[in-house]
Amino acid sequence: MCRNITELRGLDPPATDEEIEAAARQFIRKVSGLRQPPAADDAFEVAVIEVTATVHRLLGALPARRQPPTTVPPLRRPEVRARLGR
Known part of the structure; x- marks a missing residue:
């Protein structure tokens, strides 16, 4: 529905509360x-x-997967950018 909503399952480190709320807020804005x-x-x-x-419950109920998501949201995280020197 909205390409800007980031896939949160399977992130390493796991999605933060702020990332989950931002995705929820984007979804509510869209609908x-x-x-x-x-x-x-x-x-x-x-x-x-x-x-x-609901997203917290969903992510907790889904089995973890070993592969990273097709989108690469961890690159948006400051600690990942710093580690990569970006």
Whole structure:
């Protein structure tokens, strides 16, 4: 649905809470059509919290895989970029 949502399963190190929430937020933005929720709209934030919790459960329930994902999100992480000298 959205090419910008990063695959989080199989990352080494595992996806952080912040990465999971960012993916959930991107998903909610996409399905709602809102780039930024209205200031008084709690429904958007509640949806982000619920999707984040669901993704945590999903990632915990899926078997780990040994191969890295087809996308390479760890390269976005500061510690990986520093190690690679980028």
